[in-house]
Amino acid sequence: MTAILPLGLDELLTTTRSVRKRLDFSKPVERETIQQCIEIAIQAPTPSNLQNWHFVVVTEVEKRRALADLYRKGREIYVTLPSATPNLEYEDPKRNRMQEKIEESAQYLNMYFQEAPVHVIPCIEGRTDSSKQAEGWGDTPNILLQSAQWGSIAPATWNFMLAARARGLGTCWTSLHLFFEEQAAEIIGIPYDKIMQACLMPVAYTKGTDFKLGKRDPIDSVIHWDSW
Ligand SMILES: Cc1cc2nc3c(=O)[nH]c(=O)nc-3n(C[C@H](O)[C@H](O)[C@H](O)COP(=O)(O)O)c2cc1C
Incomplete structure (x- = not known):
């Protein structure tokens, strides 16, 4: 049984960062630890208790390399897009500096993605990504179908990350x-015609276990009491 860090609940919730440069590629990750995390992941809710999620755990070197190559090809496209975060300019210089740091960290992961000893791909049954209506759902608005799909796999994935x-x-x-x-x-x-992939997570032990709160916009800019 892997030891649990002595973190307070709010500390866990607020210090689970996107880790890239502090992933320790040299330390193997036990299969049972990943299994424990997935057991916790599937305590998340799904609509009508559908439990239509899957977690693909990739440890084989060649498969990790192939996925990392696809990630890099994707990122090559992404960085050319005007709306991609590396191309955005904020008014606040602090925000720009933060963005530069994230970009530097993202470039690091881009280079070493294959080195993460485990890759996890959370998946959801049923494709809702085309303009074609998903089978069996009549005129249900697409927003509702999307909400059901991503609302199922995102909380489970976050549970995994926590x-x-x-x-x-x-x-x-x-x-x-x-x-x-x-x-x-x-x-x-993965049967592509039936299954959507939500994301691709590198997983590794971290170098040190202290992580800070993320920098976020002031709460007043995101909270709307009773009206927008
Ligand atoms: C939907 C989504 C997609 C993301 N895609 C990527 C990605 O492709 N590559 C990457 O390095 N980080 C990705 N991230 C991580 C964000 O860049 C990260 O959350 C951001 O840098 C803030 O860092 P923090 O989570 O540590 O606060 C993604 C995060 C989310 C929620």
Whole structure:
């Protein structure tokens, strides 16, 4: 049984960072620790208790390398897009500096993605990503279908990330391999026509276990009491 870090609940919730540069690629991650994290992940809710989630755990070197290559190809496209965060300019110089730091960290992960001893791909049954209405759902608004799908897999994935952090593991939600989701599905044998991938998480023990709160916009800019 992997030791649980002595973190307070709010501390766990507020210090589970996107870890890239502090992933320790040299330390193996036990299979049972990943299994414990997935047991905690699936305590999250799904609509009508559908439990239509899957977690693909990739440890084989060649598969990790192939996924990392797709991620890098995706990122090559991403960084050319005007709305991509590396191309955004904020009015606040502090925000720009923070963005530069995130970009530096993202470049590091981009280079070493394959080195993370475990890759986890949370998946959800049922494709809702095309303009075609999902089968069996009549005229249900697409927003509702999307909400049901991403609202199922995102909380479970976050549970996984929290459980991982509690055990000294670092994770980072990444999505750029999804430029090539079908090719990623082929690498692992995911039935692409029935299953959507939510993200690709590198998982590794962290170098040190102290993490700080993330820098966030002031609460007044995001909270809306009774009206927008
Ligand atoms: C939906 C989503 C997609 C993301 N995609 C990527 C990604 O492709 N690559 C990456 O390095 N980080 C990715 N991130 C991590 C964010 O960049 C990260 O949350 C941000 O840097 C803030 O850092 P923090 O979570 O430690 O506060 C993603 C996060 C989310 C929620």
